[in-house]
Amino acid sequence: MGRARKAEIGDRMVKRFPLYLRVLREMAEQDKPYASGAVVAKALSLDPIVVRKDFSRTGVRGTPRLGFPLREVIAAIERFLGWNAHTEAVLAGAGRLGSALLGYPGFQNQGFKIVAAFDANPRKRGRIAGIPVFPADQLTNKSRALGVSLGILTVPADQAQVAADAMMAGGIRGIWNFTPVQIAVPADVIVKHEDLAAGLAVLSHRLRQGGFIA
Numbered sequence: 644m645g646r647a648r649k650a651e652i653g654d655r656m657v658k659r660f661p662l663y664l665r666v667l668r669e670m671a672e673q674d675k676p677y678a679s680g681a682v683v684a685k686a687l688s689l690d691p692i693v694v695r696k697d698f699s700r701t702g703v704r705g706t707p708r709l710g711f712p713l714r715e716v717i718a719a720i721e722r723f724l725g726w727n728a729h730t731e732a733v734l735a736g737a738g739r740l741g742s743a744l745l746g747y748p749g750f751q752n753q754g755f756k757i758v759a760a761f762d763a764n765p766r767k768r769g770r771i772a773g774i775p776v777f778p779a780d781q782l783t784n785k786s787r788a789l790g791v792s793l794g795i796l797t798v799p800a801d802q803a804q805v806a807a808d809a810m811m812a813g814g815i816r817g818i819w820n821f822t823p824v825q826i827a828v829p830a831d832v833i834v835k836h837e838d839l840a841a842g843l844a845v846l847s848h849r850l851r852q853g854g855f856i857a
């Protein structure tokens with residue numbers, strides 16, 4: 644199996660883990676001691692074999708006819724994802740999308756915290772959802788001072804590369820890119836693109852075809 648194919652399979656598995664956590668946490672609220680792979684698979688419309696294989700990747704062993712120790716598998720998945728400790732990030736571009744991300748409460752359950760935002764518009768200065776917003780020209784120095792390694796790009800397309808460069812100059816090595824621009828980065832920087840237009844195109848196309856949306 645090629646490296647690209649292995650990476651694709653690995654990414655698919657990682658994307659399933661937050662779904663597992665949602666179901667497992669609901670089960671924990673009901674004080675259930677074990678999590679059956681079959682029950683979790685049914686809740687998410689997945690193959691039970693896939694679920695059990697994914698759980699085993701965390702190092703937790705299941706018990707026949709009982710399943711996996713619930714609290715143990717939750718903790719193992721959180722460790723696998725790095726959600727057992729906070730990851731801090733900065734955000735460039737406090738417009739509508741950026742402001743929505745700043746105010747999103749779900750990040751707290753994912754070990755993720757935005758500690759500062761930056762925007763070129765003076766009217767954006769101050770705080771949004773309790774997070775300080777600084778001038779865009781402070782992005783490099785503030786990122787370095789905060790010691791963060793992750794940046795979120797929600798700036799206009801024509802500012803994407805400049806903002807990315809400022810992030811990398813400040814020591815950021817992971818960029819979550821919500822702009823439509825394919826930014827240029829060195830080999831030691833990881834970029835995750837969230838192409839909203841592409842997602843909408845797939846949704847619209849499948850609706851027009853009358854097909855189900857995966």
